[in-house]
Amino acid sequence: MGVDNGIAYYYCHEQTMLNFEFLSTMKTRADYFVIYADACNLSDEQLATRNITFKQIPYDVPKY
Numbered sequence: 001m002g003v004d005n006g007i008a009y010y011y012c013h014e015q016t017m018l019n020f021e022f023l024s025t026m027k028t029r030a031d032y033f034v035i036y037a038d039a040c041n042l043s044d045e046q047l048a049t050r051n052i053t054f055k056q057i058p059y060d061v062p063k064y
Helices: 044-049
Strands: 002-004 007-011 032-037 052-056
Touching: 044 052
Parallel strands: 007 032, 032 052
Antiparallel strands: 002 007
16 A cells, blocks of 8 residues: 555455465565454464554444
8 A cells, every 4th residue: 555654554455364475475665564454364473573563454444
């Protein structure tokens, strides 16, 4: 989706599961990542060591 202030934002649109396969496709370099997906099979520890915040679709998508 883009990078803002060192945070890269991703949306899993073709693959709905945030997993290591999806992470291997990421090419953006950033300090932190926010990734929106339907589900995540990575542990909180695995996310934390990679500076990733998981946001579940549709619950964590802001409504304007």
